[in-house]
Amino acid sequence: MGKMTARERINALLDPDTFFEYDLFVKHEGKDFGMDKKDLPADGVITGSGSILNHPVCIFAQDFTVAGGSLGLAHARKITKIMDHSIKMGIPLIGINDSGGARIQEGVNSLAGYGEIFFRNTLASGVIPQISVILGPCAGGAVYSPALTDFVFVVDKISKMFITGPEVIKTVLGEEITMEELGGARIQSEVTGNAHFYAKSEMECFEQIRRLCTFIPWNNSKKANPFPSKNPNSKYNIEKIIPSDPSRPYDVRDIIYSVVDGSDFLEIHEHWAANIVIGFARINGETIGIVGNQPLVLAGVLDVDSSDKAARFIRFCDAFNIPLLTLVDLPGYLPGVDQEHAGVIRHGAKILYAYSEATVPKVTVIMRKAYGGGYIAMCSRHLGADFVFAWPTAEIAVMGPEGAANIIFKNEIAEAADPNEMRKQKVAEYTEKFANPYVAAANGYIDAVINPNETRKILIQTLQLSKQKKEPRPLRKHGIPPF
Structure with missing residues (x-):
């Protein structure tokens, strides 16, 4: 043994x-x-x-x-x-x-x-x-x-x-x-x-x-010790990782390797709830905690286990002064009877609570899909993110174009001579109008639409800027998270 x-x-x-x-x-x-x-x-x-x-x-x-x-x-x-x-x-x-x-x-x-x-x-x-x-x-x-x-x-x-x-x-x-x-x-x-x-x-x-x-730091009054900054490994080209076809998956860890120091990422809970990836890395020598949807597994949806996994990690980072980077690409919460009966409402609320409660610097990058409740849950501006960036490939909407078109244009599609052709047109219309980052940016929910190759530089700047962040909260004995 x-x-x-x-x-x-x-x-x-x-x-x-x-x-x-x-x-x-x-x-x-x-x-x-x-x-x-x-x-x-x-x-x-x-x-x-x-x-x-x-x-x-x-x-x-x-x-x-x-x-x-x-x-x-x-x-x-x-x-x-x-x-x-x-x-x-x-x-x-x-x-x-x-x-x-x-x-x-x-x-x-x-x-x-x-x-x-x-x-x-x-x-x-x-x-x-x-x-x-x-x-x-x-x-x-x-x-x-x-x-x-x-x-x-x-x-x-x-x-x-x-x-x-x-x-x-x-x-x-x-x-x-x-x-x-x-x-x-x-x-x-x-x-x-x-x-x-x-x-x-x-x-x-x-x-x-x-x-x-x-x-990690040695206690909650300290920050993790800094290390000399290193460039990511050149074999990870951030612009070539995400497929041009939005329905094709990719490994979010390759995105992480392409932006963190030395492409060094310590993954936590690697083998459980693999539809979300969590772990520690460094940017410009400073420790950060990373939470990222994993499109390779269940399209990166949030479910009971992945919500628990992310929420506890977020709370650890917040307790020990570790900034949070959130990488977003998900179609929302996982639907189904099993998930509903397993308590996805209560478990899903844990990630909302953890992000909202956290006062460490919080930076979010929306890479592709950010639909519905999943968009809100993954450290959106509405949950207190300090900086929110989106790539041009980002799609921020209440739901995916197919589902939205079927609801919004239900009558037009049903009454059309060729319903399939009409559906395609309406999906394209919805995609052009809403399935992009610019509507959210126009409302101030996105700070900037950036090119993928700018991501590391912008992360360095924002994390440096937020080193002395202070965020007072109402006085209380403790909150009551949805255990």
């Missing part, structure tokens, strides 16, 4: 010779069921601090070789102590999870321990980056701590996450399923969306974490 020990994992992730361990001699206080006779080294969890890329971090790693990494009260208190430390010091927290779950012999004390961890996960949210690494089983209540953190990493054939395991499911429901099929790394990264990053080995996972750390 390629599993490492807890200390090997810490040393492999952190900069060499920087780990300093705390609370090595902590002992459990369990007395029931023979626990008073058991010596559990470090109570099954290693905690301490070290550095990644010469910047300090706090870290804990559960040790499965000690009582299966089970969580008792002393084990939990070691974790909450290092969590408190990371919050006070304003440095990221990394948790390596490898545990069989609650230590049953300690009864409700183990549950109290979980609750205290969840409480601190919540207090730390939006204050310091929290990273969870699942390198073994993570079952029952234990899964809620990773779910409360910002980024979850999983490794193929090693990571397992589920509320109830295969044996419970078999007993209660009579269904047989393996741990891998129920909550393995692929399931969590492709089906449930619980995992943000998927790796094939532990070392690949640690490299992913170190790379992520280059893009």
Whole structure:
């Protein structure tokens, strides 16, 4: 399986010779069921601090070789102590999870321990980056701590996450399923969306974490460290990426590669809700968060999962002072009974809420289609975008020309001698009048219609201009997003 020990994992992730361990001699206080006779080294969890890329971090790693990494009260208190430390010091927290779950012999004390961890996960949210690494089983209540953190990493054939395991499911429901099929790394990264990053080995996972750390700030009072600016790779020609036929798809990541520094883009949730692309990159050396519709998958529509995916990422960027770039090409929200019954109204509202709430610099580029509610949702001027640009290929309208013509000119088409020919004429008429960026520009909803090859230069200018942006909001305790 390629599993490492807890200390090997810490040393492999952190900069060499920087780990300093705390609370090595902590002992459990369990007395029931023979626990008073058991010596559990470090109570099954290693905690301490070290550095990644010469910047300090706090870290804990559960040790499965000690009582299966089970969580008792002393084990939990070691974790909450290092969590408190990371919050006070304003440095990221990394948790390596490898545990069989609650230590049953300690009864409700183990549950109290979980609750205290969840409480601190919540207090730390939006204050310091929290990273969870699942390198073994993570079952029952234990899964809620990773779910409360910002980024979850999983490794193929090693990571397992589920509320109830295969044996419970078999007993209660009579269904047989393996741990891998129920909550393995692929399931969590492709089906449930619980995992943000998927790796094939532990070392690949640690490299992913170190790379992520280059893009994010260490706490919410800082900005990400700048890097020297680099030109995009010349093989990505922005003017040749989008097909001339508006019905043909393309890969929005090629657009991203053509405008960001060094064509370097760290994609998040790559394998889940692929109809939207999110991730970090740099423009002129500064970190930005990118949200882009993916025409290769479902034409880039918004649906339940893609709305959740984008909304949470937008809120992370806003919490940690990372400007947002939105690349728009979508026909709207995905229609259908399944989506309606899955709650697309509530889930779709999350992206509206996240963009409206965000006060970081927000730049939007409309590349092709921007129809209906999708146009509004993808960081339109109406949701507070600071700059909105459109390419000449942009089509901004209530709906696509075909659907609009069928509604607006329904009678003329029905009464025509040749309905098909009349429909073509009316579609062309609607396209010429509305399926372009100029009507929106005339109303001030678009700041400028730009050529694709101007995009990077204009992004550099607008992001530089908005570095000191301040946007006061009404005083409140907190908003109530559509959870």
